Amino acid sequence: MNIILKQPSVLPGFSLALGFTLFYFCLIVLIPLSGLFVKTSGLSWDQFWNVITDPRAVASYKLTFGASLVGALINGVFGSIIAWVLVRYHFPGRSVVDALVDLPFALPTAVAGITLTSIYASNGWIGRYLEPLGIQVAFTPLGVLVALTFIGLPFVVRTVQPVLQDLDREVEEAATTLGANRWQTFWAVVVPELWPALLTGIAMAFARAVGEYGSVIFIAGNMPMKSEITPLLIMTKLEQYDYAGATALGVVMLVVSFVLALIINLLQWWSSARHMNQ
Amino acid sequence: MSLFSSTTTADKSLQWKDSITTESALVRRLLIGAASLFLTLFLLIPLMAIFTEALKHGLAAYLSSFADDDALAAIRLTLLVAAIAVPLNALFGVAAAWAIAKFDFVGKQILISLIDIPLAVSPVISGLIYVLLFGAQGWLGPWLLDHDIKIIFALPGIVLATIFVTVPFVARELIPLMQSQGREEEEAALTLGASGWQMFTRVTLPNIKWSLLYGVILCNARAMGEFGAVSVVSGHIRGLTNTMPLHVEILYNEYNAVAAFAVASLLTLLAIVTLIAKTVIERKTASHDRRKI
Numbered sequence: 001m002n003i004i005l006k007q008p009s010v011l012p013g014f015s016l017a018l019g020f021t022l023f024y025f026c027l028i029v030l031i032p033l034s035g036l037f038v039k040t041s042g043l044s045w046d047q048f049w050n051v052i053t054d055p056r057a058v059a060s061y062k063l064t065f066g067a068s069l070v071g072a073l074i075n076g077v078f079g080s081i082i083a084w085v086l087v088r089y090h091f092p093g094r095s096v097v098d099a100l101v102d103l104p105f106a107l108p109t110a111v112a113g114i115t116l117t118s119i120y121a122s123n124g125w126i127g128r129y130l131e132p133l134g135i136q137v138a139f140t141p142l143g144v145l146v147a148l149t150f151i152g153l154p155f156v157v158r159t160v161q162p163v164l165q166d167l168d169r170e171v172e173e174a175a176t177t178l179g180a181n182r183w184q185t186f187w188a189v190v191v192p193e194l195w196p197a198l199l200t201g202i203a204m205a206f207a208r209a210v211g212e213y214g215s216v217i218f219i220a221g222n223m224p225m226k227s228e229i230t231p232l233l234i235m236t237k238l239e240q241y242d243y244a245g246a247t248a249l250g251v252v253m254l255v256v257s258f259v260l261a262l263i264i265n266l267l268q269w270w271s272s273a274r275h276m277n278q
Numbered sequence: 279m280s281l282f283s284s285t286t287t288a289d290k291s292l293q294w295k296d297s298i299t300t301e302s303a304l305v306r307r308l309l310i311g312a313a314s315l316f317l318t319l320f321l322l323i324p325l326m327a328i329f330t331e332a333l334k335h336g337l338a339a340y341l342s343s344f345a346d347d348d349a350l351a352a353i354r355l356t357l358l359v360a361a362i363a364v365p366l367n368a369l370f371g372v373a374a375a376w377a378i379a380k381f382d383f384v385g386k387q388i389l390i391s392l393i394d395i396p397l398a399v400s401p402v403i404s405g406l407i408y409v410l411l412f413g414a415q416g417w418l419g420p421w422l423l424d425h426d427i428k429i430i431f432a433l434p435g436i437v438l439a440t441i442f443v444t445v446p447f448v449a450r451e452l453i454p455l456m457q458s459q460g461r462e463e464e465e466a467a468l469t470l471g472a473s474g475w476q477m478f479t480r481v482t483l484p485n486i487k488w489s490l491l492y493g494v495i496l497c498n499a500r501a502m503g504e505f506g507a508v509s510v511v512s513g514h515i516r517g518l519t520n521t522m523p524l525h526v527e528i529l530y531n532e533y534n535a536v537a538a539f540a541v542a543s544l545l546t547l548l549a550i551v552t553l554i555a556k557t558v559i560e561r562k563t564a565s566h567d568r569r570k571i
Protein backbone atom coordinates (compact mmCIF):
# COMPACT_ATOMS: atom_id res chain seq x y z
CA MET A 1 0.00 0.00 0.00
CA ASN A 2 1.96 2.94 -1.23
CA ILE A 3 -0.54 5.72 -1.71
CA ILE A 4 1.26 9.03 -1.43
CA LEU A 5 -1.01 11.37 0.48
CA LYS A 6 1.57 14.11 0.72
CA GLN A 7 4.61 15.01 -1.35
CA PRO A 8 7.77 14.96 0.80
CA SER A 9 9.09 18.35 1.86
CA VAL A 10 11.86 19.67 4.10
CA LEU A 11 9.62 22.42 5.48
CA PRO A 12 8.38 21.82 9.04
CA GLY A 13 4.99 22.19 10.61
CA PHE A 14 2.77 20.43 8.08
CA SER A 15 1.01 18.10 10.51
CA LEU A 16 0.56 20.84 13.09
CA ALA A 17 -0.76 23.38 10.57
CA LEU A 18 -3.08 21.00 8.75
CA GLY A 19 -4.19 19.36 11.97
CA PHE A 20 -5.17 22.67 13.52
CA THR A 21 -6.82 23.83 10.28
CA LEU A 22 -9.00 20.74 10.00
CA PHE A 23 -9.84 20.62 13.71
CA TYR A 24 -10.85 24.28 13.85
CA PHE A 25 -12.76 24.22 10.57
CA CYS A 26 -14.70 21.06 11.44
CA LEU A 27 -15.55 22.40 14.89
CA ILE A 28 -16.68 25.84 13.72
CA VAL A 29 -18.09 25.20 10.26
CA LEU A 30 -18.55 21.62 9.10
CA ILE A 31 -20.08 19.98 12.17
CA PRO A 32 -22.60 22.79 12.87
CA LEU A 33 -23.55 22.94 9.17
CA SER A 34 -24.06 19.21 8.87
CA GLY A 35 -26.27 19.49 11.94
CA LEU A 36 -28.74 21.39 9.78
CA PHE A 37 -29.09 18.43 7.43
CA VAL A 38 -29.34 15.92 10.26
CA LYS A 39 -32.06 17.99 11.89
CA THR A 40 -34.06 18.03 8.64
CA SER A 41 -33.88 14.27 8.36
CA GLY A 42 -36.06 14.25 11.49
CA LEU A 43 -38.87 15.60 9.32
CA SER A 44 -40.88 13.30 7.11
CA TRP A 45 -40.73 14.03 3.40
CA ASP A 46 -44.34 15.27 3.41
CA GLN A 47 -43.69 17.64 6.31
CA PHE A 48 -40.56 18.95 4.62
CA TRP A 49 -42.35 19.39 1.31
CA ASN A 50 -45.30 21.18 2.94
CA VAL A 51 -43.00 23.68 4.65
CA ILE A 52 -40.95 24.52 1.60
CA THR A 53 -43.92 24.77 -0.79
CA ASP A 54 -46.11 26.79 1.53
CA PRO A 55 -47.50 29.77 -0.44
CA ARG A 56 -45.81 32.23 1.91
CA ALA A 57 -42.46 30.49 1.39
CA VAL A 58 -42.92 30.37 -2.38
CA ALA A 59 -43.77 34.09 -2.42
CA SER A 60 -40.57 34.75 -0.46
CA TYR A 61 -38.48 32.70 -2.95
CA LYS A 62 -39.93 34.67 -5.85
CA LEU A 63 -39.04 37.96 -4.21
CA THR A 64 -35.60 36.85 -2.98
CA PHE A 65 -34.46 35.25 -6.23
CA GLY A 66 -36.23 37.73 -8.51
CA ALA A 67 -34.85 40.84 -6.80
CA SER A 68 -31.40 39.23 -6.49
CA LEU A 69 -31.35 38.43 -10.20
CA VAL A 70 -32.49 41.89 -11.30
CA GLY A 71 -30.05 43.50 -8.86
CA ALA A 72 -27.20 41.32 -10.14
CA LEU A 73 -28.03 42.23 -13.75
CA ILE A 74 -28.15 45.96 -12.93
CA ASN A 75 -24.75 45.51 -11.31
CA GLY A 76 -23.59 43.64 -14.40
CA VAL A 77 -24.31 46.70 -16.53
CA PHE A 78 -23.18 49.47 -14.20
CA GLY A 79 -20.37 47.44 -12.63
CA SER A 80 -18.85 46.89 -16.09
CA ILE A 81 -19.16 50.59 -16.92
CA ILE A 82 -17.54 51.54 -13.60
CA ALA A 83 -14.73 49.02 -14.12
CA TRP A 84 -14.19 50.31 -17.66
CA VAL A 85 -14.08 53.94 -16.53
CA LEU A 86 -11.70 53.10 -13.66
CA VAL A 87 -9.28 51.18 -15.87
CA ARG A 88 -9.39 53.15 -19.12
CA TYR A 89 -9.95 56.78 -18.19
CA HIS A 90 -7.94 59.17 -16.10
CA PHE A 91 -9.86 61.69 -14.08
CA PRO A 92 -9.33 63.52 -10.79
CA GLY A 93 -10.33 61.48 -7.75
CA ARG A 94 -10.04 58.17 -9.52
CA SER A 95 -8.24 56.43 -6.65
CA VAL A 96 -10.91 57.65 -4.20
CA VAL A 97 -13.67 56.27 -6.41
CA ASP A 98 -11.72 53.05 -6.77
CA ALA A 99 -11.48 52.68 -2.99
CA LEU A 100 -15.13 53.65 -2.50
CA VAL A 101 -16.37 50.81 -4.71
CA ASP A 102 -15.72 48.40 -1.81
CA LEU A 103 -17.92 50.38 0.57
CA PRO A 104 -20.94 48.03 0.33
CA PHE A 105 -18.59 45.21 1.28
CA ALA A 106 -17.04 47.03 4.25
CA LEU A 107 -20.15 48.80 5.55
CA PRO A 108 -22.09 46.76 8.14
CA THR A 109 -25.36 45.61 6.58
CA ALA A 110 -27.52 47.11 9.34
CA VAL A 111 -25.98 50.53 8.66
CA ALA A 112 -26.65 50.14 4.94
CA GLY A 113 -30.20 49.09 5.75
CA ILE A 114 -31.19 52.07 7.89
CA THR A 115 -29.38 54.49 5.58
CA LEU A 116 -31.04 53.31 2.37
CA THR A 117 -34.40 53.31 4.17
CA SER A 118 -34.02 56.91 5.31
CA ILE A 119 -32.92 58.03 1.82
CA TYR A 120 -35.77 56.31 0.00
CA ALA A 121 -38.53 56.95 2.56
CA SER A 122 -41.19 59.34 1.30
CA ASN A 123 -39.51 62.25 3.14
CA GLY A 124 -35.95 61.09 2.33
CA TRP A 125 -33.38 62.72 0.06
CA ILE A 126 -34.32 60.65 -2.99
CA GLY A 127 -37.71 59.33 -1.90
CA ARG A 128 -39.27 62.81 -1.81
CA TYR A 129 -38.60 63.25 -5.52
CA LEU A 130 -39.92 59.80 -6.39
CA GLU A 131 -43.09 60.16 -4.32
CA PRO A 132 -44.77 62.73 -6.66
CA LEU A 133 -44.00 60.41 -9.57
CA GLY A 134 -45.97 57.68 -7.82
CA ILE A 135 -42.87 55.58 -7.16
CA GLN A 136 -42.59 54.12 -3.70
CA VAL A 137 -39.28 52.47 -2.89
CA ALA A 138 -39.10 52.08 0.86
CA PHE A 139 -41.31 49.33 2.32
CA THR A 140 -42.02 47.80 -1.11
CA PRO A 141 -40.34 45.06 -3.19
CA LEU A 142 -38.55 47.89 -5.02
CA GLY A 143 -36.77 48.69 -1.76
CA VAL A 144 -35.55 45.08 -1.61
CA LEU A 145 -34.13 45.56 -5.10
CA VAL A 146 -32.34 48.77 -4.09
CA ALA A 147 -30.71 47.09 -1.08
CA LEU A 148 -29.67 44.01 -3.06
CA THR A 149 -28.22 46.16 -5.84
CA PHE A 150 -26.24 48.14 -3.26
CA ILE A 151 -24.61 45.12 -1.63
CA GLY A 152 -23.78 43.40 -4.95
CA LEU A 153 -21.92 46.29 -6.57
CA PRO A 154 -18.30 45.47 -5.57
CA PHE A 155 -18.49 41.91 -6.90
CA VAL A 156 -18.91 42.78 -10.59
CA VAL A 157 -16.45 45.68 -10.51
CA ARG A 158 -13.78 43.66 -8.72
CA THR A 159 -14.00 40.66 -11.05
CA VAL A 160 -14.14 42.63 -14.32
CA GLN A 161 -11.53 45.25 -13.37
CA PRO A 162 -8.44 42.98 -13.22
CA VAL A 163 -9.33 41.31 -16.54
CA LEU A 164 -9.68 44.70 -18.19
CA GLN A 165 -6.34 45.73 -16.72
CA ASP A 166 -4.61 42.68 -18.15
CA LEU A 167 -6.25 43.05 -21.54
CA ASP A 168 -3.63 43.45 -24.22
CA ARG A 169 -4.40 46.70 -26.02
CA GLU A 170 -2.28 45.68 -28.98
CA VAL A 171 -5.09 43.35 -30.02
CA GLU A 172 -7.46 46.31 -30.04
CA GLU A 173 -4.89 48.30 -32.01
CA ALA A 174 -4.63 45.48 -34.52
CA ALA A 175 -8.40 45.37 -34.91
CA THR A 176 -8.49 49.11 -35.47
CA THR A 177 -5.63 48.97 -37.95
CA LEU A 178 -7.49 46.26 -39.83
CA GLY A 179 -10.36 48.68 -40.29
CA ALA A 180 -12.72 47.85 -37.48
CA ASN A 181 -14.45 50.81 -35.93
CA ARG A 182 -14.46 51.23 -32.17
CA TRP A 183 -17.84 49.56 -31.72
CA GLN A 184 -16.81 46.53 -33.77
CA THR A 185 -13.53 46.28 -31.90
CA PHE A 186 -15.39 46.43 -28.61
CA TRP A 187 -17.87 43.70 -29.51
CA ALA A 188 -15.49 41.41 -31.35
CA VAL A 189 -12.32 41.84 -29.29
CA VAL A 190 -13.06 43.19 -25.81
CA VAL A 191 -16.42 41.62 -24.93
CA PRO A 192 -15.40 37.99 -25.60
CA GLU A 193 -12.46 38.49 -23.21
CA LEU A 194 -14.62 40.03 -20.49
CA TRP A 195 -17.51 37.59 -20.76
CA PRO A 196 -16.35 34.90 -18.27
CA ALA A 197 -15.32 37.48 -15.66
CA LEU A 198 -18.56 39.39 -16.08
CA LEU A 199 -20.63 36.23 -15.63
CA THR A 200 -18.59 35.32 -12.55
CA GLY A 201 -19.18 38.77 -11.08
CA ILE A 202 -22.90 38.63 -11.76
CA ALA A 203 -23.12 35.15 -10.23
CA MET A 204 -21.23 36.33 -7.13
CA ALA A 205 -23.48 39.38 -6.74
CA PHE A 206 -26.51 37.12 -7.13
CA ALA A 207 -25.23 34.61 -4.57
CA ARG A 208 -24.50 37.35 -2.06
CA ALA A 209 -27.91 38.93 -2.60
CA VAL A 210 -29.83 35.68 -2.14
CA GLY A 211 -28.57 35.24 1.42
CA GLU A 212 -28.61 38.91 2.37
CA TYR A 213 -30.54 39.86 5.49
CA GLY A 214 -29.37 42.99 7.31
CA SER A 215 -29.61 45.61 4.59
CA VAL A 216 -32.97 44.33 3.34
CA ILE A 217 -35.13 43.98 6.43
CA PHE A 218 -35.22 47.69 7.21
CA ILE A 219 -36.23 48.85 3.75
CA ALA A 220 -38.47 45.92 2.80
CA GLY A 221 -41.47 46.56 5.02
CA ASN A 222 -41.56 42.78 5.52
CA MET A 223 -45.16 42.11 4.61
CA PRO A 224 -45.83 38.36 4.22
CA MET A 225 -46.56 37.38 0.60
CA LYS A 226 -45.43 40.80 -0.62
CA SER A 227 -42.10 42.07 0.64
CA GLU A 228 -40.79 39.26 2.83
CA ILE A 229 -37.46 37.67 1.86
CA THR A 230 -36.67 34.03 2.65
CA PRO A 231 -33.96 34.72 5.28
CA LEU A 232 -36.49 36.86 7.16
CA LEU A 233 -39.07 34.08 6.97
CA ILE A 234 -36.50 31.74 8.56
CA MET A 235 -35.94 34.32 11.28
CA THR A 236 -39.68 34.66 11.88
CA LYS A 237 -40.09 30.90 12.20
CA LEU A 238 -37.21 30.80 14.68
CA GLU A 239 -38.80 33.51 16.79
CA GLN A 240 -42.02 31.46 16.87
CA TYR A 241 -39.98 28.42 18.00
CA ASP A 242 -40.87 26.66 14.74
CA TYR A 243 -37.43 25.03 14.53
CA ALA A 244 -38.53 22.39 12.03
CA GLY A 245 -39.87 25.02 9.63
CA ALA A 246 -36.79 27.21 10.00
CA THR A 247 -34.54 24.21 9.39
CA ALA A 248 -36.40 23.09 6.28
CA LEU A 249 -36.19 26.55 4.72
CA GLY A 250 -32.57 26.78 5.85
CA VAL A 251 -31.76 23.58 3.96
CA VAL A 252 -33.36 24.96 0.80
CA MET A 253 -31.27 28.15 1.08
CA LEU A 254 -28.13 26.19 1.87
CA VAL A 255 -28.53 23.88 -1.13
CA VAL A 256 -29.09 26.89 -3.38
CA SER A 257 -25.96 28.55 -1.94
CA PHE A 258 -23.88 25.44 -2.57
CA VAL A 259 -25.11 25.12 -6.14
CA LEU A 260 -24.31 28.80 -6.73
CA ALA A 261 -20.85 28.39 -5.16
CA LEU A 262 -20.24 25.45 -7.49
CA ILE A 263 -21.33 27.47 -10.53
CA ILE A 264 -19.07 30.36 -9.47
CA ASN A 265 -16.15 27.95 -9.06
CA LEU A 266 -16.74 26.58 -12.56
CA LEU A 267 -17.00 30.09 -14.00
CA GLN A 268 -13.76 31.10 -12.28
CA TRP A 269 -12.08 28.00 -13.59
CA TRP A 270 -13.33 28.81 -17.11
CA SER A 271 -12.18 32.40 -16.71
CA SER A 272 -8.66 31.50 -15.59
CA ALA A 273 -8.34 28.69 -18.14
CA ARG A 274 -8.94 31.30 -20.81
CA HIS A 275 -6.27 33.50 -19.35
CA MET A 276 -3.77 30.67 -19.34
CA ASN A 277 -4.29 30.05 -23.04
CA GLN A 278 -3.16 33.52 -23.98
CA MET B 279 -13.54 60.07 -38.43
CA SER B 280 -15.69 61.56 -35.73
CA LEU B 281 -14.89 58.57 -33.56
CA PHE B 282 -11.28 59.52 -33.11
CA SER B 283 -11.14 63.23 -33.87
CA SER B 284 -11.45 64.35 -30.27
CA THR B 285 -8.42 62.51 -29.01
CA THR B 286 -5.93 64.71 -30.85
CA THR B 287 -7.19 67.98 -29.43
CA ALA B 288 -9.31 67.43 -26.37
CA ASP B 289 -7.21 64.93 -24.54
CA LYS B 290 -3.52 65.51 -24.85
CA SER B 291 -2.75 63.34 -21.87
CA LEU B 292 -3.61 60.28 -23.94
CA GLN B 293 -0.70 58.94 -25.91
CA TRP B 294 -1.01 58.12 -29.58
CA LYS B 295 -1.06 54.44 -28.75
CA ASP B 296 -4.12 54.94 -26.58
CA SER B 297 -5.76 57.28 -29.01
CA ILE B 298 -6.71 54.71 -31.60
CA THR B 299 -8.08 52.36 -28.97
CA THR B 300 -10.34 54.73 -27.12
CA GLU B 301 -13.84 56.00 -27.58
CA SER B 302 -15.08 59.31 -28.89
CA ALA B 303 -15.33 62.14 -26.39
CA LEU B 304 -19.11 61.83 -26.36
CA VAL B 305 -19.07 58.12 -25.51
CA ARG B 306 -16.42 58.71 -22.92
CA ARG B 307 -18.46 61.43 -21.25
CA LEU B 308 -21.57 59.27 -21.33
CA LEU B 309 -19.75 56.37 -19.67
CA ILE B 310 -18.18 58.57 -17.02
CA GLY B 311 -21.57 60.20 -16.48
CA ALA B 312 -23.34 56.84 -16.06
CA ALA B 313 -20.66 55.60 -13.65
CA SER B 314 -20.78 58.83 -11.63
CA LEU B 315 -24.56 58.81 -11.44
CA PHE B 316 -24.66 55.22 -10.23
CA LEU B 317 -21.88 55.73 -7.68
CA THR B 318 -23.45 58.95 -6.43
CA LEU B 319 -26.85 57.32 -5.99
CA PHE B 320 -25.60 54.16 -4.36
CA LEU B 321 -22.43 55.15 -2.52
CA LEU B 322 -21.98 58.88 -2.07
CA ILE B 323 -25.50 59.84 -1.02
CA PRO B 324 -25.79 56.99 1.53
CA LEU B 325 -22.39 57.90 2.96
CA MET B 326 -23.38 61.55 3.34
CA ALA B 327 -26.80 60.62 4.70
CA ILE B 328 -25.30 58.65 7.60
CA PHE B 329 -23.37 61.60 8.98
CA THR B 330 -26.09 64.15 8.17
CA GLU B 331 -28.68 62.11 10.04
CA ALA B 332 -26.32 61.55 12.97
CA LEU B 333 -25.57 65.27 13.28
CA LYS B 334 -29.13 66.44 12.54
CA HIS B 335 -29.60 67.92 16.01
CA GLY B 336 -26.06 69.15 16.44
CA LEU B 337 -22.84 67.86 17.85
CA ALA B 338 -24.07 67.80 21.45
CA ALA B 339 -26.97 65.49 20.60
CA TYR B 340 -24.59 63.33 18.58
CA LEU B 341 -22.13 62.96 21.43
CA SER B 342 -24.84 62.41 24.04
CA SER B 343 -25.86 59.29 22.09
CA PHE B 344 -22.66 57.69 23.33
CA ALA B 345 -23.19 58.67 26.96
CA ASP B 346 -25.98 56.11 27.15
CA ASP B 347 -25.16 53.00 29.20
CA ASP B 348 -26.67 50.60 26.66
CA ALA B 349 -24.68 52.18 23.83
CA LEU B 350 -21.46 51.87 25.81
CA ALA B 351 -22.27 48.27 26.68
CA ALA B 352 -22.87 47.55 22.98
CA ILE B 353 -19.53 49.11 22.03
CA ARG B 354 -17.72 47.14 24.76
CA LEU B 355 -19.37 43.86 23.69
CA THR B 356 -18.50 44.44 20.02
CA LEU B 357 -14.86 45.12 20.91
CA LEU B 358 -14.74 42.04 23.15
CA VAL B 359 -16.24 39.76 20.47
CA ALA B 360 -13.79 41.03 17.86
CA ALA B 361 -10.90 40.65 20.31
CA ILE B 362 -11.70 36.94 20.65
CA ALA B 363 -12.80 36.11 17.11
CA VAL B 364 -10.17 37.96 15.07
CA PRO B 365 -6.99 36.50 16.64
CA LEU B 366 -8.44 32.98 16.43
CA ASN B 367 -9.29 33.40 12.76
CA ALA B 368 -5.88 34.99 12.08
CA LEU B 369 -4.22 31.93 13.62
CA PHE B 370 -6.46 29.68 11.51
CA GLY B 371 -5.64 31.73 8.40
CA VAL B 372 -1.88 31.43 8.89
CA ALA B 373 -2.05 27.71 9.67
CA ALA B 374 -4.33 26.96 6.73
CA ALA B 375 -2.24 29.05 4.33
CA TRP B 376 0.99 27.40 5.53
CA ALA B 377 -0.38 23.91 4.97
CA ILE B 378 -2.07 24.71 1.67
CA ALA B 379 0.52 26.98 0.07
CA LYS B 380 3.74 25.28 1.09
CA PHE B 381 2.83 21.59 0.82
CA ASP B 382 1.24 19.29 -1.73
CA PHE B 383 -1.27 16.85 -0.35
CA VAL B 384 -4.36 14.96 -1.40
CA GLY B 385 -7.57 16.94 -1.11
CA LYS B 386 -5.90 20.34 -1.17
CA GLN B 387 -8.27 21.81 -3.77
CA ILE B 388 -11.27 20.58 -1.83
CA LEU B 389 -9.96 22.21 1.33
CA ILE B 390 -9.46 25.52 -0.51
CA SER B 391 -13.07 25.43 -1.73
CA LEU B 392 -14.38 24.40 1.69
CA ILE B 393 -12.79 27.38 3.40
CA ASP B 394 -15.02 29.72 1.36
CA ILE B 395 -18.24 28.04 2.54
CA PRO B 396 -19.04 30.58 5.26
CA LEU B 397 -19.04 33.33 2.63
CA ALA B 398 -21.66 31.48 0.59
CA VAL B 399 -23.99 30.80 3.50
CA SER B 400 -26.73 33.27 4.41
CA PRO B 401 -25.93 35.01 7.73
CA VAL B 402 -29.28 33.88 9.12
CA ILE B 403 -28.29 30.24 8.53
CA SER B 404 -24.90 30.88 10.15
CA GLY B 405 -26.79 31.77 13.31
CA LEU B 406 -29.45 29.10 12.91
CA ILE B 407 -26.96 26.21 12.95
CA TYR B 408 -25.69 27.22 16.40
CA VAL B 409 -29.24 27.58 17.72
CA LEU B 410 -29.92 24.02 16.52
CA LEU B 411 -26.78 22.81 18.34
CA PHE B 412 -26.83 24.78 21.56
CA GLY B 413 -30.35 26.24 21.85
CA ALA B 414 -32.84 25.13 24.50
CA GLN B 415 -34.35 22.69 21.96
CA GLY B 416 -31.01 21.84 20.40
CA TRP B 417 -28.99 18.64 20.81
CA LEU B 418 -26.75 19.93 23.54
CA GLY B 419 -29.46 22.16 24.98
CA PRO B 420 -30.62 19.90 27.85
CA TRP B 421 -27.05 19.04 28.83
CA LEU B 422 -26.02 22.72 28.81
CA LEU B 423 -29.10 23.58 30.88
CA ASP B 424 -28.21 20.94 33.48
CA HIS B 425 -24.70 22.33 33.79
CA ASP B 426 -25.89 25.95 33.78
CA ILE B 427 -23.87 26.88 30.70
CA LYS B 428 -25.36 29.55 28.47
CA ILE B 429 -24.22 29.69 24.84
CA ILE B 430 -27.23 30.92 22.88
CA PHE B 431 -28.44 34.38 23.96
CA ALA B 432 -25.04 34.88 25.60
CA LEU B 433 -21.47 35.85 24.75
CA PRO B 434 -20.24 32.39 23.57
CA GLY B 435 -22.98 32.16 20.93
CA ILE B 436 -22.23 35.63 19.63
CA VAL B 437 -18.52 34.81 19.46
CA LEU B 438 -19.17 31.49 17.68
CA ALA B 439 -21.46 33.05 15.08
CA THR B 440 -18.95 35.86 14.48
CA ILE B 441 -16.08 33.39 14.10
CA PHE B 442 -18.12 31.34 11.61
CA VAL B 443 -18.89 34.36 9.44
CA THR B 444 -15.30 35.64 9.42
CA VAL B 445 -13.34 32.35 9.19
CA PRO B 446 -12.18 32.72 5.57
CA PHE B 447 -10.94 36.32 5.48
CA VAL B 448 -7.30 35.93 6.61
CA ALA B 449 -6.84 32.59 4.85
CA ARG B 450 -8.17 34.00 1.57
CA GLU B 451 -5.66 36.83 1.62
CA LEU B 452 -2.71 34.61 2.52
CA ILE B 453 -3.20 31.49 0.39
CA PRO B 454 -2.70 33.04 -3.09
CA LEU B 455 0.17 35.21 -1.85
CA MET B 456 2.06 32.37 -0.17
CA GLN B 457 1.44 30.11 -3.17
CA SER B 458 3.02 32.70 -5.46
CA GLN B 459 5.99 33.13 -3.11
CA GLY B 460 6.91 29.45 -3.29
CA ARG B 461 9.06 27.72 -0.71
CA GLU B 462 12.63 28.48 -1.81
CA GLU B 463 13.24 31.22 0.75
CA GLU B 464 12.10 29.04 3.64
CA GLU B 465 14.19 26.12 2.35
CA ALA B 466 17.23 28.38 2.13
CA ALA B 467 16.71 29.52 5.72
CA LEU B 468 16.53 25.90 6.89
CA THR B 469 19.66 24.99 4.93
CA LEU B 470 21.47 27.86 6.63
CA GLY B 471 20.64 26.32 9.98
CA ALA B 472 17.56 28.22 11.06
CA SER B 473 15.11 26.47 13.34
CA GLY B 474 11.49 26.15 12.23
CA TRP B 475 10.44 29.03 14.44
CA GLN B 476 13.31 31.26 13.24
CA MET B 477 12.42 30.48 9.64
CA PHE B 478 8.80 31.42 10.30
CA THR B 479 9.43 34.67 12.17
CA ARG B 480 12.34 35.91 10.03
CA VAL B 481 11.41 34.73 6.54
CA THR B 482 7.74 33.84 6.27
CA LEU B 483 6.23 36.50 8.50
CA PRO B 484 8.07 39.47 6.93
CA ASN B 485 7.00 38.20 3.50
CA ILE B 486 3.32 38.01 4.36
CA LYS B 487 2.97 40.84 6.89
CA TRP B 488 1.01 43.27 4.68
CA SER B 489 -1.46 40.70 3.42
CA LEU B 490 -1.82 39.32 6.93
CA LEU B 491 -2.55 42.82 8.21
CA TYR B 492 -5.11 43.42 5.49
CA GLY B 493 -6.77 40.08 6.16
CA VAL B 494 -6.96 40.92 9.87
CA ILE B 495 -8.45 44.36 9.11
CA LEU B 496 -11.09 42.86 6.80
CA CYS B 497 -11.87 40.13 9.32
CA ASN B 498 -12.19 42.73 12.06
CA ALA B 499 -14.48 44.98 10.01
CA ARG B 500 -16.79 42.11 9.28
CA ALA B 501 -16.62 40.80 12.87
CA MET B 502 -17.63 44.17 14.33
CA GLY B 503 -20.30 44.77 11.71
CA GLU B 504 -21.94 41.35 11.49
CA PHE B 505 -25.69 41.63 11.92
CA GLY B 506 -27.71 38.66 10.64
CA ALA B 507 -25.84 35.79 12.27
CA VAL B 508 -25.40 37.61 15.57
CA SER B 509 -29.04 38.69 15.51
CA VAL B 510 -30.17 35.04 15.51
CA VAL B 511 -28.07 33.97 18.51
CA SER B 512 -28.02 37.16 20.57
CA GLY B 513 -31.51 37.37 22.05
CA HIS B 514 -31.27 41.18 21.94
CA ILE B 515 -30.87 41.68 25.68
CA ARG B 516 -30.12 45.37 26.17
CA GLY B 517 -26.86 46.11 27.90
CA LEU B 518 -25.93 42.42 27.85
CA THR B 519 -26.03 40.73 24.44
CA ASN B 520 -26.50 43.71 22.12
CA THR B 521 -23.62 44.36 19.79
CA MET B 522 -23.29 47.70 17.99
CA PRO B 523 -25.18 46.68 14.81
CA LEU B 524 -27.99 45.20 16.93
CA HIS B 525 -28.11 48.36 19.00
CA VAL B 526 -28.46 50.37 15.79
CA GLU B 527 -31.47 48.23 14.91
CA ILE B 528 -33.13 48.70 18.30
CA LEU B 529 -32.61 52.47 18.30
CA TYR B 530 -33.89 52.75 14.75
CA ASN B 531 -37.01 50.73 15.48
CA GLU B 532 -37.68 53.00 18.47
CA TYR B 533 -37.64 55.98 16.08
CA ASN B 534 -34.52 57.29 17.77
CA ALA B 535 -32.89 58.08 14.43
CA VAL B 536 -30.17 60.41 15.72
CA ALA B 537 -28.85 57.86 18.21
CA ALA B 538 -29.15 55.04 15.67
CA PHE B 539 -27.16 56.96 13.08
CA ALA B 540 -24.66 58.10 15.73
CA VAL B 541 -23.77 54.48 16.52
CA ALA B 542 -23.97 53.71 12.79
CA SER B 543 -21.49 56.53 12.11
CA LEU B 544 -18.88 54.77 14.28
CA LEU B 545 -19.34 51.59 12.25
CA THR B 546 -19.11 53.68 9.07
CA LEU B 547 -15.82 55.19 10.24
CA LEU B 548 -14.58 51.66 10.80
CA ALA B 549 -15.58 50.81 7.21
CA ILE B 550 -13.83 53.91 5.86
CA VAL B 551 -10.66 53.11 7.81
CA THR B 552 -10.83 49.60 6.33
CA LEU B 553 -11.07 51.00 2.79
CA ILE B 554 -8.16 53.39 3.39
CA ALA B 555 -6.07 50.57 4.86
CA LYS B 556 -6.83 48.47 1.80
CA THR B 557 -5.70 51.23 -0.56
CA VAL B 558 -2.50 51.92 1.41
CA ILE B 559 -1.59 48.24 1.72
CA GLU B 560 -2.25 47.61 -1.97
CA ARG B 561 0.13 50.43 -2.86
CA LYS B 562 2.72 49.11 -0.41
CA THR B 563 2.62 45.59 -1.82
CA ALA B 564 2.60 46.93 -5.41
CA SER B 565 5.75 49.01 -4.80
CA HIS B 566 7.26 46.06 -2.95
CA ASP B 567 6.66 43.85 -5.98
CA ARG B 568 8.24 46.42 -8.27
CA ARG B 569 11.34 46.55 -6.10
CA LYS B 570 11.59 42.78 -6.23
CA ILE B 571 11.43 42.74 -10.00
